Amino acid sequence: MENLISLVNKIQRACTTLGDHGDASALPTLWDSLPSxxxxxxxxxxxxxxxxxxxxxxxxxxxxxxxxxxxLVLQLHKSDDGSREYAEFLHLxxxxxxxxxxxxxxxxxxxxxxxGRTKQISSVPNLRSNCIILAISPANQDLATSDAIKxxxxxxxxxxxxxxVLTKIDLMDKGTDAVDHLETVIKSRIPGIQSLINKTIIExxxxxxxxxxxxxxxxxxxxxxxxxxxxxxxxxxxxxxDGVRSGxxxxxxxxxxxx
Numbered sequence: 180m181e182n183l184i185s186l187v188n189k190i191q192r193a194c195t196t197l198g199d200h201g202d203a204s205a206l207p208t209l210w211d212s213l214p215s216x217x218x219x220x221x222x223x224x225x226x227x228x229x230x231x232x233x234x235x236x237x238x239x240x241x242x243x244x245x246x247x248x249x250x251l252v253l254q255l256h257k258s259d260d261g262s263r264e265y266a267e268f269l270h271l272x273x274x275x276x277x278x279x280x281x282x283x284x285x286x287x288x289x290x291x292x293x294x295g296r297t298k299q300i301s302s303v304p305n306l307r308s309n310c311i312i313l314a315i316s317p318a319n320q321d322l323a324t325s326d327a328i329k330x331x332x333x334x335x336x337x338x339x340x341x342x343x344v345l346t347k348i349d350l351m352d353k354g355t356d357a358v359d360h361l362e363t364v365i366k367s368r369i370p371g372i373q374s375l376i377n378k379t380i381i382e383x384x385x386x387x388x389x390x391x392x393x394x395x396x397x398x399x400x401x402x403x404x405x406x407x408x409x410x411x412x413x414x415x416x417x418x419x420x421d422g423v424r425s426g427x428x429x430x431x432x433x434x435x436x437x438x
Contacts, residue, residue, distance in 0.1 A: 187213055188254045195269045211307050220315030221326035225346030229315055238282040249293045251286060306334045312341045319350040
């Protein structure tokens with residue numbers, strides 16, 4: 180994993196040097212092909228806290244309103260002997276940050292340089308197909324109206340690369356808990372799931388009936404199959420003789436019986 184991360188970091192630096200940031204071209208670029216993880220959600224839903232939990236470092240700015248207003252690429256590294264961790268921004272190549280408080284300040288300063296101090300928001304990269312989406316929803320809000328779920332469904336309608344994350348459990352209303360919150364959502368989906376399962380079972384049973392029963396491989400199973408075929412043949416033959424079952428040979432069989 181460390182080797183993989185190191186490789187991705189090198190490719191990112193090469194893309195930055197070549198001016199490839201993935202957002203200036205309508206065509207796929209090398210930057211767009213890199214794996215990534217994105218957190219999406221409404222304002223103050225806990226996106227920064229989730230990112231910091233993944234990285235295990237406190238480095239993102241905090242404050243009221245929209246704090247994160249532009250994309251930045253921050254890479255975490257270890258020294259050659261593995262004894263120290265440091266961070267590098269792609270807009271400040273070869274400058275190492277060992278103080279993560281300084282990392283937070285640089286994020287704030289670079290954001291202000293790019294968007295100004297009037298809380299403007301820069302353009303953001305697309306949630307491309309190789310991006311894992313963490314849909315952040317506060318536990319004290321209704322998941323049915325979650326901004327994160329709405330955004331993720333727009334780019335990942337099947338949910339194949341979306342993970343739901345419930346934050347701010349401590350802010351849930353008194354007398355409720357996360358289990359009840361999730362249980363309500365799950366229960367609302369059960370009828371649709373059951374309908375899909377039943378439909379699939381019917382389709383499979385219909386297909387199996389059309390194909391016929393599987394032929395046994397062992398001697399006992401083969402003998403049983405032969406006996407079953409003989410029994411069905413005898414039953415059908417008798418029904419033809421008695422006129423119960425119609426068929427192309429009924430007239431000849433009846434004549435034979437009369438004779």
